[in-house]
Amino acid sequence: MGSLTFDNDDENNSYFVTNPLDPKEFRRQGHMIIDFIADYYENIERYQVLSQVEPNYLRKLLPESAPYSPESIETILQDVQKYIIPGITHWQSPKYFAYFPSSGSIAGFLGEMLSTGFNVVGFNWMSSPAATELECIVMDWLGEMLKLPKSFLFSGNGGGVLQGTTCEAILCTLTAARDQMLSQVGREKMEKLVVYGSDQTHSAIQKAAKISGINPMNFRAVKTTKSTSFGLCPKSLRDVVQADAQAGLVPFFLCATVGTTSTNAIDPIGPLCEVAKDYSIWVHVDAAYAGSACICPEFRHFIDGIEGANSFTLNAHKWFFTTLDCCCLWVKDPGTLIKSLSTNPAYLRNKATDSKQVVDYKDWQITLSRRFRAMKLWLVLRSYGVANLRFFLRSHVKMAKLFEELVRLDNRFEVVAPRKFALVCFRVLPKPNVKKVYENDEKALDLERVNKLNQKLLDSINRSGHVYMCPTVVDGEYIIRCAIGATLTEERHVIMAWKVVQEHADALLSRY
Amino acid sequence: MGSLTFDNDDENNSYFVTNPLDPKEFRRQGHMIIDFIADYYENIERYQVLSQVEPNYLRKLLPESAPYSPESIETILQDVQKYIIPGITHWQSPKYFAYFPSSGSIAGFLGEMLSTGFNVVGFNWMSSPAATELECIVMDWLGEMLKLPKSFLFSGNGGGVLQGTTCEAILCTLTAARDQMLSQVGREKMEKLVVYGSDQTHSAIQKAAKISGINPMNFRAVKTTKSTSFGLCPKSLRDVVQADAQAGLVPFFLCATVGTTSTNAIDPIGPLCEVAKDYSIWVHVDAAYAGSACICPEFRHFIDGIEGANSFTLNAHKWFFTTLDCCCLWVKDPGTLIKSLSTNPAYLRNKATDSKQVVDYKDWQITLSRRFRAMKLWLVLRSYGVANLRFFLRSHVKMAKLFEELVRLDNRFEVVAPRKFALVCFRVLPKPNVKKVYENDEKALDLERVNKLNQKLLDSINRSGHVYMCPTVVDGEYIIRCAIGATLTEERHVIMAWKVVQEHADALLSRY
Structure with missing residues (x-):
C-alpha cells in the first residue's frame, strides 16, 4: 500500500479496551436505556405533543463534526433529553391524534429488540431459516385472523411477506403487474400502460407508478363525490377504463383503498374487481390503516370481495401495535412477484434455494437485505x-x-x-x-x-x-x-x- | 352498522387490564429482554454458526393459528430459545465469516431502541423535526469523516439521507437520473435508455433498472478480467458506451463499485467519471462494504475521483457497527431526487414545507414513512x-x-x-x-x-x-x-x- 499518511491519527492507538458488543457492557447500557425509555413514557404527557422548535434548531446545538474520542452513554443520553426530545413530535403521546397512529406496544418493542439483537440479514432462507419461516407462519396466522381467502395464504399457494411500508409493497405489485401485462401485449406497449386509483387514493400509488416508469400522463385519479362518501364508484371506473382501452391504451393496475387517508373512504372491492376482471387489470387493495380492524367480525365486511383482488396490504405499524416499519403484503400469485424481482448472483446460490422447498423473500421485495420483522409481529400476536x-x-x-x-x-x-x-x-x-x-x-x-x-x-x-x-x-x-x-x-x-x-x-x- | 355478528367473541371482553404501553410493565419486560440478549451474546460461541435446520422445520413446532388469549413474555422467550435460536444463522457470532459482516454494536443497538421507543414517523420535517435535523447533521459528519467533497454535503448544497439498503438508494438515484435524461431527450426515448455496470457489479443495479422500467435488454455488464483484478476498465466502458450511442441508444447511468461483493474489486472512479462525463452519464458509486474503511486515511485513496460522481453510498449496517438497516446515500444535487420522488398530498402540507427552510426526506426516497435511523448512527459516531x-x-x-x-x-x-x-x-x-x-x-x-x-x-x-x-x-x-x-x-x-x-x-x- 506504499507509505501511509495518518492525519492526527495513530494506527496503534487503542483507546477502547472493551469490544463494542461486550455482553457485560451491553447489559449495563441496555438496562440504562430501558429505564430511559420507561421514564419517557411515564412523563410523556408533560411534553408538547407537536414539537415547537424552529427550522435548523439542532445545528445550533450540536458540534460541527463527529467527536474524535469516545463519549459516555451518560453524556449522550443527557443530550437526547436536552436536544432531541424537544424536537420530537410525540407520536406515542396519548394526546397524539394526527395522521394515523403509530401504535407502539411493549410486545412490538421487545420484538424489535430481539430482531436487532440477532441482527440477521434474512435475504434468503439459508441466511437465517427462522426469519423466513416465522414470517411465512405469522403471515398465514394474520391472514386467517382477517379471514382472507385461502388463495392469499401459503396453505393455498399464495403467500404473505413483511415489507417496510405500503409504498414499497405497491411498487412491488405494480412492477409485477406491469411485467405480467407487458409479457402479454409486448414491451413496445410500455408507454401505453395505465394505472388507476381515485382522487382519494394515497399518493404512494402515483409515486410507485412514476418510479416504475409508467408514463406520468397515464395515471388516472378517478373523481369521487360526497354521494358515495368519496369511495370509488365502479361505474366511473368502467367509464374511464373503457375510454382508455378504446384510445389504444392498456389498463393494467388498480389500487382500491379500504379506509383512505383523508376520510377513511371505502372503495367497494367486489364491484371494482368485476370491472377490473373484464380488462385483466391487477387489483391491489390498500387497507394500510383500516385493515387491522377487519380482525373484528363486525368490520370484516369492509373487505368483502377481496377474493377478486390480486394483492392486499395493511400496515401493522399503523394500528396494530407493531413498531415502524411493518407492512403486511399478501399476494395470490407469488410467482408474478418472483418473476419480476428475483436475482440469482453466484454469491447467493445455495442448496436450499435449488431444492425449491424454501421461500427466498429477497425475490418478493425491492431490497436484498431484510430485517427479521416477523419477530415483532409474532410477539404482538x-x-x-x-x-x-x-x-x-x-x-x-x-x-x-x-x-x-x-x-x-x-x-x-x-x-x-x-x-x-x-x-x-x-x-x-x-x-x-x-x-x-x-x-x-x-x-x-x-x-x-x-x-x-x-x-x-x-x-x-x-x-x-x-x-x-x-x-x-x-x-x-x-x-x-x-x-x-x-x-x-x-x-x-x-x-x-x-x-x-x-x-x-x-x-x-x-x-x- | 346493522346487526353485528360475533364469532366466538364477546365485544365486552377485557382480559387485558394493562395498557400495552404501560411504563411499569415496559420496564419489567424490557429489563428481561436485555438480560435475554446479553445472555445470547455471552453464549453465542456455543451455537452452530450456520443453522442446520431442515426446510419447514418451524411449521412443525408452532401452532397453526395465532392464540386467542394472551401469552406471557416468559413463555414466549422460552419459545424463542427453543424454536427460533436453532433456526438462526448467527451473524453476530465471532465465527461468522460469510457474505459481509452485519456488525452490530451496543451503540447501534441502543440507538435502535431509542428510535423504536420514540416510534416517530419522520416523513417530513414537521412530523418530527429532530429526526430530520439529526439525519442532516450526522450525514454531514460522516461525509466529512470520509473527506467527501463539500458538494456532497448540506453545507455545499448537496446532502445525505439514510435509506434502508443500497438497493433502495440505487433505485432512487437511477430514477432521478432517468427522469433527468428523459427531460432532455424526450420521454419517447424511454426504451433507448442504457444502464452500465461491470460483470462484478452487485445484482441490485440490474434489479433497480428492471423495476424502474428500463428495457432489460439495455443493461450492460461490462466484462472484467483478472488483469485489472476484476475492476471495471475505463477503456472497456468507453467502447461499450460508444457503440450504444452510435446505435442510437441513450447511455444514462453507471454504477461503479468500490469493493465488489465477490472479491472487493475496485472500479477506478476518477477515470470512469471522465468517460461518463463525455456522455452526461450519472455516476453512482456503490461502496456498500468498503466505504467504511475510507474513514481511515490509508484507505481513502480508494474513493479518489469521487468529486466526479453524482451519488455515493455505503452501508453503515455492514461494516460500521450500526444495526440493519442503515444505508448512507449522498447526492450532489438533491433537486434531481426531489423532482422524481416528491409528492404533496393535502394531508401532508404544512408551513415548514412551504417555507422551503426544511428538508422533507420523503422526497429523497421511495417510501413515505421512515424510521428515525439517524439516532443509531449518531450513537455509533x-x-x-x-x-x-x-x-x-x-x-x-x-x-x-x-x-x-x-x-x-x-x-x-x-x-x-x-x-x-x-x-x-x-x-x-x-x-x-x-x-x-x-x-x-x-x-x-x-x-x-x-x-x-x-x-x-x-x-x-x-x-x-x-x-x-x-x-x-x-x-x-x-x-x-x-x-x-x-x-x-x-x-x-x-x-x-x-x-x-x-x-x-x-x-x-x-x-x-
Whole structure:
C-alpha cells in the first residue's frame, strides 16, 4: 500500500479496551436505556405533543463534526433529553391524534429488540431459516385472523411477506403487474400502460407508478363525490377504463383503498374487481390503516370481495401495535412477484434455494437485505392474542364514537364524513353562514372563509402543544382529522382533546 | 352498522387490564429482554454458526393459528430459545465469516431502541423535526469523516439521507437520473435508455433498472478480467458506451463499485467519471462494504475521483457497527431526487414545507414513512468516536492479513484475488494438477474438478457449524470468501477458522 499518511491519527492507538458488543457492557447500557425509555413514557404527557422548535434548531446545538474520542452513554443520553426530545413530535403521546397512529406496544418493542439483537440479514432462507419461516407462519396466522381467502395464504399457494411500508409493497405489485401485462401485449406497449386509483387514493400509488416508469400522463385519479362518501364508484371506473382501452391504451393496475387517508373512504372491492376482471387489470387493495380492524367480525365486511383482488396490504405499524416499519403484503400469485424481482448472483446460490422447498423473500421485495420483522409481529400476536387485539381496536373505535358525539353536540361544528373506524373528520361551520342561500360566487367566497377559519383553528390548537391533529382537503373543504389510536390514549384524553378544540374555537369565533 | 355478528367473541371482553404501553410493565419486560440478549451474546460461541435446520422445520413446532388469549413474555422467550435460536444463522457470532459482516454494536443497538421507543414517523420535517435535523447533521459528519467533497454535503448544497439498503438508494438515484435524461431527450426515448455496470457489479443495479422500467435488454455488464483484478476498465466502458450511442441508444447511468461483493474489486472512479462525463452519464458509486474503511486515511485513496460522481453510498449496517438497516446515500444535487420522488398530498402540507427552510426526506426516497435511523448512527459516531471506529476497522483488516498469511503458508491453497480490506478470497488447489500443462479440454475438466473440490470443502466446513463462510464464482472459478468483521471476532477465532479449513481439507484431500 506504499507509505501511509495518518492525519492526527495513530494506527496503534487503542483507546477502547472493551469490544463494542461486550455482553457485560451491553447489559449495563441496555438496562440504562430501558429505564430511559420507561421514564419517557411515564412523563410523556408533560411534553408538547407537536414539537415547537424552529427550522435548523439542532445545528445550533450540536458540534460541527463527529467527536474524535469516545463519549459516555451518560453524556449522550443527557443530550437526547436536552436536544432531541424537544424536537420530537410525540407520536406515542396519548394526546397524539394526527395522521394515523403509530401504535407502539411493549410486545412490538421487545420484538424489535430481539430482531436487532440477532441482527440477521434474512435475504434468503439459508441466511437465517427462522426469519423466513416465522414470517411465512405469522403471515398465514394474520391472514386467517382477517379471514382472507385461502388463495392469499401459503396453505393455498399464495403467500404473505413483511415489507417496510405500503409504498414499497405497491411498487412491488405494480412492477409485477406491469411485467405480467407487458409479457402479454409486448414491451413496445410500455408507454401505453395505465394505472388507476381515485382522487382519494394515497399518493404512494402515483409515486410507485412514476418510479416504475409508467408514463406520468397515464395515471388516472378517478373523481369521487360526497354521494358515495368519496369511495370509488365502479361505474366511473368502467367509464374511464373503457375510454382508455378504446384510445389504444392498456389498463393494467388498480389500487382500491379500504379506509383512505383523508376520510377513511371505502372503495367497494367486489364491484371494482368485476370491472377490473373484464380488462385483466391487477387489483391491489390498500387497507394500510383500516385493515387491522377487519380482525373484528363486525368490520370484516369492509373487505368483502377481496377474493377478486390480486394483492392486499395493511400496515401493522399503523394500528396494530407493531413498531415502524411493518407492512403486511399478501399476494395470490407469488410467482408474478418472483418473476419480476428475483436475482440469482453466484454469491447467493445455495442448496436450499435449488431444492425449491424454501421461500427466498429477497425475490418478493425491492431490497436484498431484510430485517427479521416477523419477530415483532409474532410477539404482538402472542402477547395480546386475538381477544385483546380486538379489544384494543374496539376501544379506539369507541373513543372515536365518543369524540364524534361530542362534535355533534356542539352545533358550531359538523362531522364532515361518516366515521367508520377511529378517525373523526370535522370542521367548525359558524351557523349564520350555513343557512344563507348563496349565488355561486358567494358560495366560493364563503367556502374560502370557512376553510381559513378551520385552518386558523387547527393552527391554534396545534401550537398549544396540548393535542396534535392534522388537516386534509376534500372536495375543496379544509377538514380537521382526529385519529384516535395512540396506544396510551384513554377516554380522558379524548375528552380533553375536545375541550381544547372548543376552547380554541371559542377564542377564535369571538373574533370572527 | 346493522346487526353485528360475533364469532366466538364477546365485544365486552377485557382480559387485558394493562395498557400495552404501560411504563411499569415496559420496564419489567424490557429489563428481561436485555438480560435475554446479553445472555445470547455471552453464549453465542456455543451455537452452530450456520443453522442446520431442515426446510419447514418451524411449521412443525408452532401452532397453526395465532392464540386467542394472551401469552406471557416468559413463555414466549422460552419459545424463542427453543424454536427460533436453532433456526438462526448467527451473524453476530465471532465465527461468522460469510457474505459481509452485519456488525452490530451496543451503540447501534441502543440507538435502535431509542428510535423504536420514540416510534416517530419522520416523513417530513414537521412530523418530527429532530429526526430530520439529526439525519442532516450526522450525514454531514460522516461525509466529512470520509473527506467527501463539500458538494456532497448540506453545507455545499448537496446532502445525505439514510435509506434502508443500497438497493433502495440505487433505485432512487437511477430514477432521478432517468427522469433527468428523459427531460432532455424526450420521454419517447424511454426504451433507448442504457444502464452500465461491470460483470462484478452487485445484482441490485440490474434489479433497480428492471423495476424502474428500463428495457432489460439495455443493461450492460461490462466484462472484467483478472488483469485489472476484476475492476471495471475505463477503456472497456468507453467502447461499450460508444457503440450504444452510435446505435442510437441513450447511455444514462453507471454504477461503479468500490469493493465488489465477490472479491472487493475496485472500479477506478476518477477515470470512469471522465468517460461518463463525455456522455452526461450519472455516476453512482456503490461502496456498500468498503466505504467504511475510507474513514481511515490509508484507505481513502480508494474513493479518489469521487468529486466526479453524482451519488455515493455505503452501508453503515455492514461494516460500521450500526444495526440493519442503515444505508448512507449522498447526492450532489438533491433537486434531481426531489423532482422524481416528491409528492404533496393535502394531508401532508404544512408551513415548514412551504417555507422551503426544511428538508422533507420523503422526497429523497421511495417510501413515505421512515424510521428515525439517524439516532443509531449518531450513537455509533459518538460512543466510539473517529479514533475507535478507525481502530476497530483496522483490527479487522489486521486479522484478515493474518488469515491471508495463513492461507499463503499452506501450499495446497491459493489466495485468489488481492486482499484490500478484510475479505480474503481463497481456494484449495492441489499441487499435482497445477504444474501440468494442459490442452484446453483438460484445463476445463480440471477447473471443474477443482471447483467441485472447493465446493465440497466449503460444504463440509459449513456443515460443521464451527465457522460459516460463503462461496462466489469469478471467471469460472469457485472461490471461498472469508469476510472478517463480525464485531465479536478476535484473533483466536480467525486462527481457529483457519484450522477448521485445514482439517476439512486434510480429510477431503486424503480421499482426492
